[in-house]
């Protein structure tokens with residue numbers, strides 16, 4: 096890490112599913128780089144755009160007025176070509192052609208696989224910044240976009256609770272998370288849900304039904320069951336609960352609404368910290384492939400290679416908390 100600073104130009108791209116807070120992260124990278132007299136090239140449409148040379152300098156004013164905007168001004172894509180060696184090599188060659196000394200990739204673990212492959216073929220330093228609503232990246236307690244997505248889902252659940260109570264109904268609410276139950280778990284705790292289904296935690300619908308029934312016997316007027324999209328078919332869950340309990344049941348799928356909207360303060364600040372930390376790391380001489388994260392409130396640095404080597408586990412204590420409070 097003691098290498099001299101030869102970084103004069105860095106590239107930045109967003110890749111995979113967008114997440115609220117990606118814009119503040121781009122802004123942080125550009126403004127920190129500007130502060131240190133480094134040029135930033137914005138790469139549009141993720142790796143797709145890199146392979147198509149959709150590359151343009153980003154100035155300080157280009158990132159003005161974006162801190163409060165959801166989505167990503169750089170646009171994003173999931174790129175098939177980057178799964179092939181040919182695409183990975185070509186990406187490195189294009190970065191060299193544009194004299195880009197290092198690349199900042201804002202996205203999830205799929206995006207890091209691409210970054211790692213480019214690094215292995217070209218030697219170009221890579222900095223990963225965790226941006227995904229799923230919060231499923233090892234090496235960081237939080238990813239950019241998670242807090243906003245939870246707040247969006249929570250807002251929906253609060254509204255659903257109003258109508259559920261008025262009609263004395265049960266609602267099954269599906270939230271995002273194909274492989275991860277973080278959004279489901281935190282939304283369930285914050286929304287006072289009666290049950291939560293996550294891909295990481297085995298569940299028994301009969302036990303859940305018995306608990307819901309006990310609650311309504313005690314006088315509960317409504318029940319909400321939060322289902323992470325990867326845990327089970329929410330339609331099937333709603334059908335089974337209705338069959339078992341014979342209660343008026345409805346299903347709401349919140350869907351991509353969770354990916355949009357103005358980032359909450361927590362995500363903006365996380366994004367600001369991650370962006371600056373990424374540029375700082377390069378200035379300190381880092382020339383490998385690393386990921387910035389936050390552990391226990393402090394910025395952490397991990398090998399990008401490790402982010403796919405193990406799984407970001409759900410904290411069993413939080414699962415227990417959700418179960419106890421759902422009574």
Ligand code: F6P
Nearest residue numbers: 112113227228229271272273354
């Ligand atoms: O980015 C993560 C995520 O929102 C997951 O929660 C979800 O399963 C997936 O992306 C949806 O992807 P797409 O936008 O391609 O439908």
